Amino acid sequence: MNETSRMNHNLAIVAVILAFAGTIFPWLLLPAVIVAGFAYRAIRREPERYSGLLFVLATWVLSLVVGLLYLILYLAQ
Numbered sequence: 001m002n003e004t005s006r007m008n009h010n011l012a013i014v015a016v017i018l019a020f021a022g023t024i025f026p027w028l029l030l031p032a033v034i035v036a037g038f039a040y041r042a043i044r045r046e047p048e049r050y051s052g053l054l055f056v057l058a059t060w061v062l063s064l065v066v067g068l069l070y071l072i073l074y075l076a077q
Contacts, residue, residue, distance in 0.1 A: 004048065011039035012052030015059040022063060026070050029063045036060055 018032035036059040043050045 006049060006051045008052035008055060009039045009043050009050040011035050011042065012055035012059075015039055016055045016062075019059045019062040019066070023066050026066070029067050032059055033063050036063075 015032050015036035018028050018035060022029035022032055036056045039052060040056045043053055043056065
Protein backbone atom coordinates (compact mmCIF):
# COMPACT_ATOMS: atom_id res chain seq x y z
CA MET A 1 0.00 0.00 0.00
CA ASN A 2 2.02 2.92 -1.31
CA GLU A 3 -0.07 6.06 -0.77
CA THR A 4 1.18 9.50 -1.63
CA SER A 5 0.42 12.10 0.97
CA ARG A 6 -1.69 15.08 0.01
CA MET A 7 -0.90 18.51 1.33
CA ASN A 8 -2.85 21.74 1.46
CA HIS A 9 -1.92 24.10 -1.33
CA ASN A 10 0.10 27.06 -0.05
CA LEU A 11 -1.98 29.56 -1.98
CA ALA A 12 -5.15 28.25 -0.33
CA ILE A 13 -3.65 28.91 3.09
CA VAL A 14 -2.51 32.40 2.04
CA ALA A 15 -6.00 33.11 0.70
CA VAL A 16 -7.62 32.25 4.04
CA ILE A 17 -5.12 34.44 5.91
CA LEU A 18 -5.82 37.35 3.54
CA ALA A 19 -9.58 36.87 3.95
CA PHE A 20 -9.29 36.98 7.73
CA ALA A 21 -7.10 40.07 7.47
CA GLY A 22 -9.78 41.52 5.19
CA THR A 23 -12.11 41.76 8.16
CA ILE A 24 -9.86 44.53 9.47
CA PHE A 25 -8.37 45.82 6.20
CA PRO A 26 -11.06 45.61 3.50
CA TRP A 27 -8.63 46.22 0.62
CA LEU A 28 -7.22 42.72 1.24
CA LEU A 29 -10.48 41.03 0.21
CA LEU A 30 -9.85 41.32 -3.52
CA PRO A 31 -6.33 39.81 -3.36
CA ALA A 32 -7.78 36.99 -1.22
CA VAL A 33 -10.33 36.15 -3.92
CA ILE A 34 -7.68 36.28 -6.66
CA VAL A 35 -5.25 34.07 -4.74
CA ALA A 36 -8.08 31.63 -3.97
CA GLY A 37 -8.81 31.45 -7.70
CA PHE A 38 -5.19 30.53 -8.44
CA ALA A 39 -5.26 27.93 -5.67
CA TYR A 40 -8.50 26.46 -7.00
CA ARG A 41 -7.01 26.11 -10.46
CA ALA A 42 -3.87 24.44 -9.11
CA ILE A 43 -5.85 22.06 -6.89
CA ARG A 44 -8.09 21.07 -9.80
CA ARG A 45 -5.04 20.47 -12.00
CA GLU A 46 -3.39 18.08 -9.51
CA PRO A 47 -6.08 16.74 -7.13
CA GLU A 48 -4.01 13.71 -6.20
CA ARG A 49 -1.23 15.95 -4.87
CA TYR A 50 -3.03 18.92 -3.32
CA SER A 51 -5.98 19.36 -1.02
CA GLY A 52 -7.28 22.60 0.43
CA LEU A 53 -10.45 23.06 -1.57
CA LEU A 54 -12.28 23.76 1.69
CA PHE A 55 -9.89 26.66 2.35
CA VAL A 56 -10.68 28.08 -1.09
CA LEU A 57 -14.43 27.83 -0.53
CA ALA A 58 -14.11 29.36 2.95
CA THR A 59 -12.14 32.25 1.47
CA TRP A 60 -14.77 32.95 -1.17
CA VAL A 61 -17.65 32.81 1.34
CA LEU A 62 -15.85 34.92 3.95
CA SER A 63 -14.84 37.52 1.37
CA LEU A 64 -18.39 37.71 0.07
CA VAL A 65 -19.92 38.10 3.53
CA VAL A 66 -17.38 40.63 4.77
CA GLY A 67 -17.53 42.56 1.50
CA LEU A 68 -21.32 42.77 1.71
CA LEU A 69 -21.13 43.93 5.32
CA TYR A 70 -18.66 46.67 4.40
CA LEU A 71 -20.92 47.69 1.50
CA ILE A 72 -23.97 47.86 3.79
CA LEU A 73 -22.04 49.94 6.31
CA TYR A 74 -20.85 52.27 3.54
CA LEU A 75 -24.33 52.74 2.11
CA ALA A 76 -25.90 53.26 5.54
CA GLN A 77 -23.79 56.35 6.26
